[in-house]
Amino acid sequence: MHVVVVGGGFGGVKAALELSKKQIGKITLISDESYFLHHATLYATATGKSFAESVIPLKIIFAEHPNVEIVQDKITSFDPKRHLIAGKKDYHYDKLILALGSVTTYFGIEGMKEHSYGMKSLDQIKNFHEHIHDELVHQQLDKDYFIIGAGSSGVEMAAALNDYLKQLKAIYRLKQTASKVTLVEAAPTILPHLSKTASTKISQQLKKQGVKVLTNHKVGALEDDKIIIDGKPYATTTAIWTSGVTNNPFFKHNAENFHLAQDGRVNVNPYLEALADVYVIGDNNTVKYSGTAWPTLKQATHVANNITRLATKRPQRRFAPTSAPVGIPVGSHWGYAEWFGVYVSGRTGTYARRLMELYGYCQLLPFRQAVPVWRAHELAAVEE
Numbered sequence: 001m002h003v004v005v006v007g008g009g010f011g012g013v014k015a016a017l018e019l020s021k022k023q024i025g026k027i028t029l030i031s032d033e034s035y036f037l038h039h040a041t042l043y044a045t046a047t048g049k050s051f052a053e054s055v056i057p058l059k060i061i062f063a064e065h066p067n068v069e070i071v072q073d074k075i076t077s078f079d080p081k082r083h084l085i086a087g088k089k090d091y092h093y094d095k096l097i098l099a100l101g102s103v104t105t106y107f108g109i110e111g112m113k114e115h116s117y118g119m120k121s122l123d124q125i126k127n128f129h130e131h132i133h134d135e136l137v138h139q140q141l142d143k144d145y146f147i148i149g150a151g152s153s154g155v156e157m158a159a160a161l162n163d164y165l166k167q168l169k170a171i172y173r174l175k176q177t178a179s180k181v182t183l184v185e186a187a188p189t190i191l192p193h194l195s196k197t198a199s200t201k202i203s204q205q206l207k208k209q210g211v212k213v214l215t216n217h218k219v220g221a222l223e224d225d226k227i228i229i230d231g232k233p234y235a236t237t238t239a240i241w242t243s244g245v246t247n248n249p250f251f252k253h254n255a256e257n258f259h260l261a262q263d264g265r266v267n268v269n270p271y272l273e274a275l276a277d278v279y280v281i282g283d284n285n286t287v288k289y290s291g292t293a294w295p296t297l298k299q300a301t302h303v304a305n306n307i308t309r310l311a312t313k314r315p316q317r318r319f320a321p322t323s324a325p326v327g328i329p330v331g332s333h334w335g336y337a338e339w340f341g342v343y344v345s346g347r348t349g350t351y352a353r354r355l356m357e358l359y360g361y362c363q364l365l366p367f368r369q370a371v372p373v374w375r376a377h378e379l380a381a382v383e384e
């Protein structure tokens with residue numbers, strides 16, 4: 001059997017690793033990048049910490065899995081009748097797993113795509129580094145830094161950037177600069193997808209750390225030197241967009257083959273199949289709780305098990321979605337973690353979140369390799 005897995009993120013990598021362990025045949029992992037990107041730590045990499053915790057070469061992950069062939073290609077089209085998927089080349093599959101992740105959307109806000117910094121790709125993080133570097137070379141940090149969108153990524157980034165700016169000011173003795181980080185959210189509360197306790201406690205903590213929180217405020221446009229919020233201009237050259245995600249455009253381009261929900265994600269059956277021999281997992285599907293790493297890992301393992309069952313003439317098992325813990329670092333020494341309505345905050349919250357990250361790395365790498373990658377978080381950190 002030849003299983004083709006598309007996507008080198010949590011879903012694709014975990015599925016390929018599990019299939020490799022089962023020795024069910026040939027596995028090809030196709031991804032448009034040569035590395036796995038650990039989105040959850042990009043806020044840290046963007047604010048002075050090591051790239052090692054966020055960017056892991058696929059060749060390192062699969063070093064002990066010679067039965068997985070890694071191919072770098074961007075998949076654009078699909079012919080399910082002929083069991084073919086295509087990018088620069090055609091790839092024939094017996095079973096196909098699609099885990100392409102989501103992409104950024106700017107909700108049509110004027111100038112946002114052109115002028116904002118982002119946190120979803122390696123290039124975006126590098127651009128942001130370059131921008132901060134340019135500011136430092138000219139000894140002139142911005143007066144106001146804006147983070148747009150107070151979901152988990154926006155909150156993490158706002159607190160981390162606030163810390164980072166303080167560190168840079170101390171290192172380079174930029175005494176004259178009074179930089180401020182403002183988190184802007186159109187909804188009435190920050191973290192609208194989490195509990196009220198999470199929203200209240202984290203909002204208080206952000207303010208305590210010096211981050212300005214603007215809820216019920218809508219960003220109307222972004223220019224190269226100003227942002228328009230509720231019709232009023234504010235001078236800035238640094239606005240970071242963390243707000244919108246939408247499904248990978250591959251599915252819309254091949255919509256005739258999928259049953260798409262209104263938000264563009266793919267409807268799948270209880271075995272996570274979108275059509276015969278084609279599984280769609282992780283951020284791409286409409287399964288309950290999809291959209292974070294933990295459910296993606298569970299789905300990837302489940303699909304790998306089901307493909308193994310089919311290979312040995314056993315029936316597939318239905319996937320049962322389960323909720324995932326949430327952990328949010330708010331600065332280096334305060335975090336919030338919540339699961340099944342139970343929460344911890346403060347230092348304990350930081351430790352809980354760090355343990356969640358270790359769990360994630362251990363899903364991709366042997367423990368002895370996962371620990372140094374996890375500990376890379378401490379590299380380049382500046383002591384208070």
Ligand SMILES: Cc1cc2nc3c(=O)[nH]c(=O)nc-3n(C[C@H](O)[C@H](O)[C@H](O)COP(=O)(O)OP(=O)(O)OC[C@H]3O[C@@H](n4cnc5c(N)ncnc54)[C@H](O)[C@@H]3O)c2cc1C
Pocket residue numbers: 006007008009010011012030031032033035036037039040041042073074075076099100101102119120152153248250281282283284291292293294296327
């Ligand atoms: C900034 C940010 C912070 C986050 N923080 C957290 C967090 O703290 N905790 C948490 O649980 N989740 C977090 N998430 C969500 C989590 O990262 C995703 O839910 C998870 O990565 C989904 O896994 P996936 O495999 O579906 O997609 P991804 O991990 O996004 O992987 C998709 C892969 O497909 C590849 N690809 C895309 N298109 C193509 C193509 N056409 N051809 C070939 N390859 C392609 C991509 O390069 C990538 O390797 C965060 C996400 C972001 C963006």
